[in-house]
Amino acid sequence: MKLHYQLNAAFTTLLLVILSVTGFVIYSLILNLLVQDEQRQLKQNGELIVSFLNEEFGTIQNFQQFSDFLEEQDLQLFVYDKQLNRVLDSTMSKNVENGFFINNNFTDEKESLWEYGNDKYVTSRIAFYPESRGLELILLTPLNDLQAVQHNFFVRLLIVFIVGTGAAVLLSYFLTNKLVTPLSRLKLQLKKIEKRQFDQIERINATGEIKEVEQSVVEMAEELQRYMKSQQAFFQNASHELKTPLMTIQGYAEGIRDHIFDKEDEEKGLEVMVTEVKRLKTIINEMILLAKLDSEQAVYQPEEIRVSELIDQVVDRALPLVNEKGISFVRDIDADLMLHADQEKLLRALLNITFNGIRHANSQVKIEAKKIDRTVFIVIADDGEGVPKDLVQHIFHRFVKGKNGETGLGLAIARAIVEQSGGKIAVEQSELGGAKFVLRFSRQ
Incomplete structure (x- = not known):
């Protein structure tokens, strides 16, 4: 798989993992927040009702007078007597009232979720004044209503995540393409170096570490080109340096062999040959030394x-x-x-x-x-x-x-x-x- 697709796949996978974890955490927390908010609203509504009832009907003897008032409220509620541990009134039917009383512990003030049948209800308790009367107003809201809000919120959040993921993937594709393109072009330049096409090396527009790598590649190509030219010059110069004394030696040797020179010229020729041989020996020894210096660390x-x-x-x-x-x-x-x-x-x-x-x-x-x-x-x-x-x-x-x-x-x-x-x-x-x-x- 090409680097471009690997980077996109890695980024998309990471993004999906992050969004999945985020969505799960939000989905888990949102219901608790909705329950808390619903309890707060129930408490506010209950306090208003209790305040109104206390002002209008004031005493326990007038309790029957506000029963009709409670029936008119579009709320699910109980009027509970803690001292007698019984429900005095409710806005629900008698069967439902009895079912709630049987399935739940009305005396447990810490319990915020009640059950009835297969459903759960969020509750909030507000005491009548004075508290010595032991009367409480208990308001309820079905948890299903809150779960519906939770589901609706999550669907919208999911849509936002999907749109955001799509935009992020497109942006990732653009950025990785911008990142990988210089690398692909750099690969082509390396191929040119491999083929020794140094004159065809092109500079690449890049930034950051890729620019540094590109600069290193260019410098490497220039150094290789200089090295190859120096090697060519070395062989040309070496052949020239060796050829000149060899031709001199050959010329004198052939002249002496063919008896072209007189005795004095032969002596002079022998001296020249010895000198050129020494020069050849010096050049060869220095070439050998230079080769060892370049290749053998043991020296x-x-x-x-x-x-x-x-x-x-x-x-x-x-x-x-x-x-x-x-x-x-x-x-x-x-x-x-x-x-x-x-x-x-x-x-x-x-x-x-x-x-x-x-x-x-x-x-x-x-x-x-x-x-x-x-x-x-x-x-x-x-x-x-x-x-x-x-x-x-x-x-x-x-x-x-x-x-x-x-x-x-x-x-x-x-x-x-x-x-x-x-x-x-x-x-x-x-x-x-x-x-x-x-x-x-x-x-x-």
Whole structure:
């Protein structure tokens, strides 16, 4: 069953359950309310009659004089003497009077419902003044009359419930349709992603959590598209990077085999071949390392490391290249900074970034480490020409090389290591004028 129908069925079922319980409770309470209201009205009518009789006929000796008056009233009533425990008069026949007296306890003033035959009657008792006379006026109303009112009220309530349920179901259908339609359209967009039709992805008008899901789907599609393009670029660049040294090696190897070169050129060719083989080995080793970093969590062995000691190792390894280029290496490290990461891998990432900065620096490379709130920042900056704007978005992709770049894998490896260590890396414009690589590690 589709979600649209499931939501409507669930809402309708819940509504019917609520209305059924409400109707049952109202049906049960309405009779009690009608009985109470009828007793109140009987008491009001009885008090008027008693007040009138007391004024007109005043004493018990004049009782026979108001018997005719009671007969004229369109009411079912008794005049009851509590002291004698007998009915003095009533507006009903003698048989009915006797039947009531036999079936009910007239002395029980708490009993509000009397029975006669198969019917029940609501009663109300009003005492004559003074109460010492022991006379009471007892008025009755058939319960069937109240039940008829109850039934009529319930029928009307049922009609209201039916109309309300119909309107609620229609409104539910409209709202669920409005809710489910974006999901159905989102499903179509996911099908396009499945078929890799990224250029045909359409935005969906939605609100709330569905809008958030739609945004996530769009971002996922864009990321998949970038990933696939980067993979295509990776294979193209990889084939190009591998093809160039292989062609060089092949050309010299064939020339040496066919004795085209003289002895001096053969020696030179062998040296070039060895150099290109080393270059191939470096590229392949870095490709293998990058693949392991992306796919094998076991290659990471995180531990608590002191940042200052890590930076010392970077400086020691970079010092020969710094001296060779004649540039200054400035460091500014906060004391007692700690990170939870694989020391060997993170050292490799920092060396890749640092060597990259040294190659592009004019006179200075600066490395900083500080902690802000619960985040540790490691910043490596140089005063070189910086990263071209067209390369900023792709600088960490594989085989993307800037000026004087080597394999194009160093920064890709650095990013993989930093991200696997729970950090983030970004490149910005340095205050020194060149590039600035910022590594962020949040401590939980």
